[in-house]
Amino acid sequence: MRTMIVKTYNSLKRKKNEFLINRKQKKQVKSLYKKKLVIIQIDGLSYDDLIFCMNDGYAPFLKKLINEQQYFLKQYNPGLVSTTPVIQAGILYGDNNDVAGFRFVDKERKKAVSLESPLDAFYLENTYYKDKKGLLADYGSSYFNHFSGTAERSMFTMSTLWKQSKLQKLKQTDLLLIFLANPLRIVKVAYLAAYEIIIEHLEGVWRGIVAFFKWKRAKIPLVYSLVRMNMNVICRELATLGTIIDMSRDTPIIYTNYIGYDEVSHHRGPSNKSVYRIVRAIDRNIKRIWNKKPSEYEMIILSDHGQTEALPFKCVYKQSLGDFIQQLTAVPVSFDEEIDTEEITLEYIKRYLDEASKKNKFAGLLTIFESKKLEKEKKKKLTAISIATSCNLAQIYFLIEKKKLVRTEIDQFYPDFISELIKHHGIGVVFGRGENHFFILTKEGEITFTATGEISTDEDRKKLAYLLNNYKMNISHEIFIKQILKMMQKPLAGDLIIIGSMIKDKDNKQKMISFVDHFGSHGAFGGKQTNAFIITKDEIKEEIYDATQIHKIIKERYCR
Numbered sequence: 001m002r003t004m005i006v007k008t009y010n011s012l013k014r015k016k017n018e019f020l021i022n023r024k025q026k027k028q029v030k031s032l033y034k035k036k037l038v039i040i041q042i043d044g045l046s047y048d049d050l051i052f053c054m055n056d057g058y059a060p061f062l063k064k065l066i067n068e069q070q071y072f073l074k075q076y077n078p079g080l081v082s083t084t085p086v087i088q089a090g091i092l093y094g095d096n097n098d099v100a101g102f103r104f105v106d107k108e109r110k111k112a113v114s115l116e117s118p119l120d121a122f123y124l125e126n127t128y129y130k131d132k133k134g135l136l137a138d139y140g141s142s143y144f145n146h147f148s149g150t151a152e153r154s155m156f157t158m159s160t161l162w163k164q165s166k167l168q169k170l171k172q173t174d175l176l177l178i179f180l181a182n183p184l185r186i187v188k189v190a191y192l193a194a195y196e197i198i199i200e201h202l203e204g205v206w207r208g209i210v211a212f213f214k215w216k217r218a219k220i221p222l223v224y225s226l227v228r229m230n231m232n233v234i235c236r237e238l239a240t241l242g243t244i245i246d247m248s249r250d251t252p253i254i255y256t257n258y259i260g261y262d263e264v265s266h267h268r269g270p271s272n273k274s275v276y277r278i279v280r281a282i283d284r285n286i287k288r289i290w291n292k293k294p295s296e297y298e299m300i301i302l303s304d305h306g307q308t309e310a311l312p313f314k315c316v317y318k319q320s321l322g323d324f325i326q327q328l329t330a331v332p333v334s335f336d337e338e339i340d341t342e343e344i345t346l347e348y349i350k351r352y353l354d355e356a357s358k359k360n361k362f363a364g365l366l367t368i369f370e371s372k373k374l375e376k377e378k379k380k381k382l383t384a385i386s387i388a389t390s391c392n393l394a395q396i397y398f399l400i401e402k403k404k405l406v407r408t409e410i411d412q413f414y415p416d417f418i419s420e421l422i423k424h425h426g427i428g429v430v431f432g433r434g435e436n437h438f439f440i441l442t443k444e445g446e447i448t449f450t451a452t453g454e455i456s457t458d459e460d461r462k463k464l465a466y467l468l469n470n471y472k473m474n475i476s477h478e479i480f481i482k483q484i485l486k487m488m489q490k491p492l493a494g495d496l497i498i499i500g501s502m503i504k505d506k507d508n509k510q511k512m513i514s515f516v517d518h519f520g521s522h523g524a525f526g527g528k529q530t531n532a533f534i535i536t537k538d539e540i541k542e543e544i545y546d547a548t549q550i551h552k553i554i555k556e557r558y559c560r
């Protein structure tokens with residue numbers, strides 16, 4: 001009996017100490033931040049579509065926030081490649097140089113990376129961003145993002161789906177002590193605890209669904225899209241609930257992403273009633289978050305990019321981009337395949353899977369699936385040419401050499417390939433390198449510029465103006481060339497980068513060719529895809545043409 005009392009006493013003493021540390025931590029949090037912040041991302045909603053939604057009653061709360069709470073709405077350009085992982089790496093780490101696109105190839109490691117895969121997202125954040133401190137590192141939370149930004153609490157976030165969460169720790173300290181310290185909070189704590197248990201299991205289910213549909217999606221697109229739509233509703237609710245609970249815990253910085261609009265717009269197009277209804281629902285959820293602690297928290301509501309109306313390459317030309325390139329080069333081409341021949345990576349991930357399966361039965365089930373897949377991948381080899389798409393942008397990698405190839409080298413291995421590429425009706429622009437310059441090849445001719453951004457001739461400047469006009473781009477030549485240079489100079493960028501052409505459909509509507517089967521697309525430039533928006537409490541006066549600028553602004557305004 002006595003030992004029991006001593007044990008209980010010691011354990012309570014320990015808990016008390018932990019609690020004190022937490023109180024210290026709270027003080028520390030106060031010294032780290034100027035104000036508490038909730039960042040809400042509406043994935044894929046362009047500035048143009050937001051304006052339409054506000055005027056047509058689909059975003060009444062956001063309209064009110066701007067008109068009555070004096071928040072400022074600003075249009076911004078996130079830079080290239082205009083895809084969520086690249087932009088989020090920019091916002092969360094202030095550096096997106098190591099994320100070359102939604103999919104890309106690491107020629108040196110002979111590894112194809114796809115941010116659709118939680119394994120690859122995990123690999124990427126833990127390899128390239130291993131030594132970087134993310135925006136959410138100090139007691140922050142992440143919901144439904146691609147990267148965690150080294151958040152303390154990272155839920156439904158691609159890169160951390162495989163990691164064991166810290167919920168166990170939370171349940172043992174914070175919740176229990178709050179419970180013991182103040183019995184009046186029983187109801188609240190019961191609610192929080194139930195949430196923890198439910199959310200942990202749902203994350204397991206979600207993890208399973210992600211893996212399952214990653215395999216079968218090509219075979220059952222209808223079922224996939226139905227599940228995806230339902231998942232959007234569930235995801236939205238979980239994102240809101242998680243954010244609200246974190247606010248009640250005084251989490252100093254929270255980054256929550258509503259993924260529903262972008263997901264459905266890819267299949268239905270970005271500007272119609274069916275997707276605007278999703279914006280309406282998101283708007284209601286943002287209002288719930290705002291109402292939680294309006295005087296304590298500031299909000300930043302932003303989109304990462306927009307979407308442009310699109311037509312799939314395969315629908316229009318009856319063959320995939322991969323088939324077309326294979327036809328041109330007469331060598332095997334891998335098109336958007338996830339191929340991993342690197343033993344170290346396989347072992348690395350397997351170790352994590354084993355660990356996860358011991359702690360979570362859903363992860364255990366998944367291990368069987370994933371192990372089979374990994375075995376299959378082991379036997380695959382990257383082919384001579386590998387293509388990695390980000391919707392309407394595709395990067396072409398020639399695996400014959402580890403370094404990036406210049407035009408004369410590509411011409412030597414594959415004569416006439418580049419000139420034939422630009423002749424295709426569905427390909428609008430080819431970007432590449434010369435010995436001492438970069439080039440942009442269009443149907444109207446070639447534009448060349450140096451590594452410092454100087455455009456060669458007046459004739460080239462005219463061609464560039466024509467190109468930007470054709471793609472409905474309102475951007476200065478200098479900034480545009482800066483963005484292109486950054487995209488091409490990324491260590492893992494393709495030897496060539498191509499983008500879909502702007503064409504008119506049967507109803508004479510302007511659309512962009514997408515290399516994947518999407519009717520709303522982003523990744524390159526052209527139309528609304530690079531017209532993102534940001535709503536802030538204090539006005540942003542500078543022009544934003546790269547997502548990394550947002551990282552800087554948030555740090556300056558909210559961190560000490």
Ligand SMILES: [Zn+2]
Nearest residue numbers: 044262263266
């Ligand atoms: Zn998207």
